[in-house]
Amino acid sequence: MxxxxxxxxxCFSLQPLDRTAHLRENPKWLAEKKKQSxxxxxxxxxxxxxxxxxxxxxFNYDQLTKAGLNQVEPIYLGIKNELAHYAVNVDEIESxxxxxxxxxxxxxxxxxxxxxxxxILAYALVMNRWHLTTKYCRRCGSRYQSAQGGHVLKxxxxxxxHTEFPRINPAVIMRVTCDDKxxxxxxxxxxxxxxxxxxxxxxxxxxxxxxxxxxxxxxxxIKVDRVYYHSSQPWPFPxxxxxxxxxETRDMKLDIENDDLETAIxxxxxxxxxxxxxxxxxxxxxxxxxxxxxxxxxxxKTGRSIxxxxxxxxxxxxxxxx
Numbered sequence: 001m002x003x004x005x006x007x008x009x010x011c012f013s014l015q016p017l018d019r020t021a022h023l024r025e026n027p028k029w030l031a032e033k034k035k036q037s038x039x040x041x042x043x044x045x046x047x048x049x050x051x052x053x054x055x056x057x058x059f060n061y062d063q064l065t066k067a068g069l070n071q072v073e074p075i076y077l078g079i080k081n082e083l084a085h086y087a088v089n090v091d092e093i094e095s096x097x098x099x100x101x102x103x104x105x106x107x108x109x110x111x112x113x114x115x116x117x118x119x120i121l122a123y124a125l126v127m128n129r130w131h132l133t134t135k136y137c138r139r140c141g142s143r144y145q146s147a148q149g150g151h152v153l154k155x156x157x158x159x160x161x162h163t164e165f166p167r168i169n170p171a172v173i174m175r176v177t178c179d180d181k182x183x184x185x186x187x188x189x190x191x192x193x194x195x196x197x198x199x200x201x202x203x204x205x206x207x208x209x210x211x212x213x214x215x216x217x218x219x220x221x222i223k224v225d226r227v228y229y230h231s232s233q234p235w236p237f238p239x240x241x242x243x244x245x246x247x248e249t250r251d252m253k254l255d256i257e258n259d260d261l262e263t264a265i266x267x268x269x270x271x272x273x274x275x276x277x278x279x280x281x282x283x284x285x286x287x288x289x290x291x292x293x294x295x296x297x298x299x300x301k302t303g304r305s306i307x308x309x310x311x312x313x314x315x316x317x318x319x320x321x322x
Contacts, residue, residue, distance in 0.1 A: 003229065003231060006230065006231040007231040007232050007233065009231070009292065010231055010232070010233035010244075010289050010292055011110060011115065011118060011233065011286070011287040011288070012118055012119050012122035012123075012233060012234045012235070012236065012287075013119060013232075013233055013234060014115040014116050014118075014119050015116075015119045015120070015123065015234075016080050016116040016119065016120070017077055017078030017079060017080050017085055017120060017123070018078050018079045018080070019077075019078040020078060020079050021151075024076060024148040024149045024151055025148055030076060030149050033076075033079075033084040034061065034074065034076075034084065034086070035061050036061070036083065036084065037060070037061075038060065038083045039060060039061055039083055039084045039085070039086065040058045040059075040060070040083065040084070040085045040086065041058060041059045041060070041061070041063075041064050041069075041074060041085075041086045041087075041088045042056060042057075042058050042085070042086065042087050042088070042120070042121060042124050043056075043057045043058065043059065043069075043088055043090050043096075043101075044087055044088065044089050044090065044124060044125065044128050045089070045090050045091075045093055045103040046089070046103075046128075046129075046132060047105075047125060047128075047129060047238060048103035048104055048105060048106075049103065049104060049105075049106055049109065049121055049125070050090060050093065050101050050102070050103055051101070051102060051103075051104050051109060052098075052100050052101050053100070054109060054112045055109075055112065055113065056109070056113065056117065056121060057101055059088075064088065067095070067096055068095065069088055069090065072088055072089065072090075073146050073150065074086035074087065074088045074150070075087040075088075075124070075127045075128060075131065075149065075150035075151075076148075076149025076150055076151070077120065077123060077124060077127070085120060087124035087125075087127055087128050089128050089131070089132065106118070106121055106122060106125060106236065106237075107237065107287065110287050119234070121236075122234050122235075122236040123234065123236075125236040125238075126166070126168065126234070126236045126238070126239045127150060127151075127166060129236075129238050129239055130166045130167065130239065131146070131150065131153075134153060134164060137155040137156075137157065137160060137162050137164075138162070138164070139155065139160055139162045140155060140157050140159070140160040140162070142155050142156050142157035142160060143155075143156045144156065144164065151165070151166065152164070152165060153165075167239070168239050168240060168241050169201055169239060169240045169241070170201070170202045170208070170240070170241050170243060171199055171200060171201045171202060171235075171240050171241070171242055171243065172199065172200060172201075172202060172208055172211045172212050172215060172242075172243050172244075172245055173197060173198070173199035173242050173243070173244050173245070173289055173290055173293070174197060174198055174199070174212045174215070174216065174224075174227075174244070174245040174246065174247045174293075175197050175230070175244075175245070175246050175247070175293040175294065175296075175297055176197070176198060176216055176220070176222075176224060176247045176248075176249060177246070177247075177248055177249075177297065178248070178249050178250065178251070178252050178266065180268045180269070180301065181252070181266040181267060181268050182197075182266070182267060182268075182272070182294065182297055183197070183198070183220065183254075183264060183265075183266055184196065184197065184264065184265055184267060184272075184281065184283075184294075185197075185198060185219065185220070185256070185261045185262075185263065185264035185265070186261065186262050186263055186264075187260060187261060187262060188260075188262040191282070192282075193279060193280055193281060193282045194282050194283075194284070195265075195281045195282065195283060195284075196283070196284045196288075196290045196294075197284075197290045197293050197294065198215060198216055198219050198220065199215070199242070199290070200214075200215035200218070200219070201240075202243075208229075208243055208245070209227045209245070212224065212227050212245045212247055213227065213247075216247060216249075218258070218259055219256065219259045219261055219264075220254050220255070220256060220259075220261075220264055221253070221254055221255025221256065221258070222249050222251045222252070222253065222254065222255075223249060223251055224247035224248060224249045225248055225249060225250065226247065226248040227245055227246075227247045227248075228245065228246050228247075229243075229244070229245055229246075230244040230245055230246050230292075230293060230296070231244045231289065231292065232244060232289075233288075233289040235288075235289075242288075242289045244289045244292070244293055246293070252266055254266075267281075268301075269298060269301035269302050272298065273302075273309055276306070276309040276310045277309060282310065283306060283310060291306075294306065
């Protein structure tokens, strides 16, 4: 399995849209696509997805107009089967005059929708958050104007004209092993008995591999010798890219006193099975790359899936911050 195939197994990674970046520069084409019969507008409310009976709400252009949302500048996402897909932020849900529509976190609905739709919504949420939090030029303070279907923000001041592009926060997430044992840790804010692998944001001036080494040293007090790439995952909570690594160490002496971890433990596969049986260890939910990193290691050691020991429910996602 190559890196692309491995990454496509991660939730939110099976993106079906052609972003057609070269066509986003054509205002006429964008205007025609927006009004095309069959174009899809996903409705968001800040960092939430609007749902009806657990499924995401989407309008066509006529429905968007009827709801009075055609004056809201939609964010163009891309093309699927020749039809355009957009994200639209709804400030006042009551304006839709539909009591059955409510906002929910994408975390809580991922199990109810297909992987491609989940990937589109993850993409939409990141773009929507960028627009909500990037209103004014960081150089002169003038108002930004949306361009290229919402993928570019241009300063409205003729003396400035600064251009801003969407930003994401790269973070490394790493499975640390020593011989047959894996390192699992928990933060005090997580649900009871939740454990995961280590993770942290990349800092300026360092490679991804150096970020892995630094974060493991900062969080667990150990030095890793071998660092190799596993896969990556868009993580829209709120706007990260998780870059998964495997790291090996010969030092099992932990020091977590100088970091925000509550505890960290070394477990081999049999010990992990026993801890899961007793519900002393509840692993990260399957939507996260951390689960994949642990699952791949567990499958390699036992030939069996974690799901045989632990059915991880959506509510376990609360307070996950990877």
